[in-house]
Amino acid sequence: MLINHPILGPRDAGEFVYKGDASLIRRPDWQADDAVAQFIDYGYLRDNPAGLHRELWFHEQGDRSWLVVTRDTTTHEITKVELARDVARAEGRSK
Amino acid sequence: MHYSGFKVIKEALTGHRGWGPAWRDATPKAQYDYVIIGGGGHGLATAYYLAKEFKQARIAVVEKGWIGGGNVGRNTTIIRSNYLLDGNEPFYEFSLQLWENLEQELNYNAMVSQRGILNLIHSDAQRDAFIRRGNAMILNGAGAELLSTEQIVARYPFLNVNNARFPIKGGLAQHRGGTVRHDAVAWGYARAADRHGVDIIQNCEVTGFRIENGACTGVETSRGFIGAKKVAACVAGSSSRLMEKAGMRLPIESHVLQAFVSEGLKPLLPGVITFGAGHFYCSQSDKGGLVFGGDIDGYNSYAQRGNLPVVEDVCEGGMAIFPNLGRARLLRMWGGIMDMSMDGSPIIDRTHVDGLYFNGGWCYGGFKATPASGFAYAHLLATDTPHKTATAYRFDRFATGHMIDEKGMGNQPNLH
Known part of the structure; x- marks a missing residue:
């Protein structure tokens, strides 16, 4: 698989480490009343679709950036690659 | 039909005209006591032990494809019980003991x-x-x-x-x-379950669950609604896709x-x-x-x-x-x-829906577990209590901190 890195261009997937479901960007609020239940969900439950999946890849053998890759889990086709930083900021995180 | 050396010789002398199919190609009835979703090794073993050991009747196994066409035919056929942790080792040892008697039990040459x-x-x-x-x-x-x-x-x-x-x-x-011949495990369990009256329904995909007042009353399938007192999911590999239809997210x-x-x-x-x-x-x-x-x-x-x-x-x-x-x-x-x-170990447990049970999360160790998984799941279905070797395989172990993590890798599934 080739991952079309937004900064570096097409890179071999072997340079990356796979983390999983991109919803891991959204860490729960530790001060919420139901923080324990939220963190159990966050830590252990996953969306696991057959089809388009947004997932985190870490460019360990490259520029060490985190990417959000949109990939079809039934064909391995990658349709979108974003910097995780941009995705998180667009959601209002880490200003 | 009982398989034996005598039968082989008799058929050899009479042109092999008396063998017949190993199991009936059943059509779904309107209502069962148990519907097992997934006709792989684990699902067929569950049906067999439910009928044989727990004396239950009116059991159906529904399979999206054909018997032996899924993961039971795609593995590397190894059996072993070399685990470390208390939650696992008694279960896999129980499984190995069942493998040791499997062929006599099923009257089928599984080449153990x-x-x-x-x-x-x-x-x-x-x-x-x-x-x-x-x-x-x-x-x-x-x-x-x-x-x-x-x-x-x-x-x-x-x-x-x-x-x-x-x-x-x-x-x-x-x-x-x-090692064990993997296809023969599927065929042997299918034939043995069929001989105990289990309906094996192939080319029947489950498209949804019918859940009324928090209880599961049956499954919607590509061949119509099938009612059941208890519905048992057993589709490791596709567990998340199936259980999503019951509103569940899984640690998988x-x-x-x-x-x-x-x-x-x-x-x-x-x-x-x-x-x-x-x-x-x-x-x-x-x-x-x-x-x-x-x-x-x-x-x-x-x-x-x-x-x-x-x-x-x-x-x-x-x-x-x-x-x-x-x-x-x-x-x-x-x-x-x-x-x-999330911890590299399986789940055999009830769900939050009454009458809906779950077996999955086998990682790459499902084949060796086939007999014990079937036995323990049948025990859970028949008695509503976990089998003594499978008490640790609970959904809530992630919330309570009782993970069974053989490799100590944490909640990162691709590292187990």
Whole structure:
């Protein structure tokens, strides 16, 4: 698989480490009343679709950036690659 | 029809006209006591033990494809009970004991071959860990033997014991481990379940659950609604897709694991060897092909085929430890989809919906677990209490902190 890195261009997937479901960007609020239940969900439950999946890849053998890759889990086709930083900021995180 | 030597001779003399199908191709009835979703090894074993051991009736197994067409026909056929942790080892030892009597139990030649399994050791730290594991196995009655390099060379003279990175310093053997013909497991359980009155319904895909007032009353399928008092999901690999229809998110990711078979060779490899440090394991089938595999590809996949970097990695691992493998040509390779759970261990439990039960999360260890998984799941379905060897396989273990993490990798499914 080739991952079309937004900064570096097409890179071999072997340079990356796979983390999983991109919803891991959204860490729960530790001060919420139901923080324990939220963190159990966050830590252990996953969306696991057959089809388009947004997932985190870490460019360990490259520029060490985190990417959000949109990939079809039934064909391995990658349709979108974003910097995780941009995705998180667009959601209002880490200003 | 009972299979026997006498029957083989009789059929040979009469033109093989009396065999008949091994099981009925059932059409769905409107209502059952138990509907088991998934006609793989685990689902068929569950149906068989429900009928045979727990004396239940009105059981159906619904299968999207055909019997033997799923993961039960896509694995590398190894059986063993060489686990460390209390939550696992009694369960897998129970499974191995069931394997040892499987053919007599099912009246079916499943080619159970206890040729032994050997885990290779390359360092002092690994030897310490394997001694500890071996002691856990002995305490659970599974048996284990620590072998020296000389003992390994005597049995496997072709192994490269002087690899610069991973020299072989010994091994942990379980002589009762081995291989079983995987298709025959599916066919044997299907035939035996059918003989106990179980309806095996093929080409019947479950499209949804009917849930009324928090209780499951049946399944919607491609062949119409089938009512059931208890519905048992048993579709490891596709568990998340199925349980999503009941509104559940699971502690599971689906990953692809590749397996490989070489061309047929004369007898070379007498047992099963695993080279964990190099991500390679291998056995030789009775047809002569070397059956081997390694790591999962490492990213969520439902594709049933992997990518080339892992092919290269597995073959490099094989060449490092088993150099004459390089003279054999690779005949076939394929991928199977597995439930990779958050701690590397399975789940056999009730769900939040009354009458809906779950069995899955087998990672890449599902085949060896087939008999015990079926037995324990049947126990849960029939009695609503977990079997004594499967009490740890609960959904809530992640919330309560009782993970069964053999490798200590944490909640990262692709590392288990």
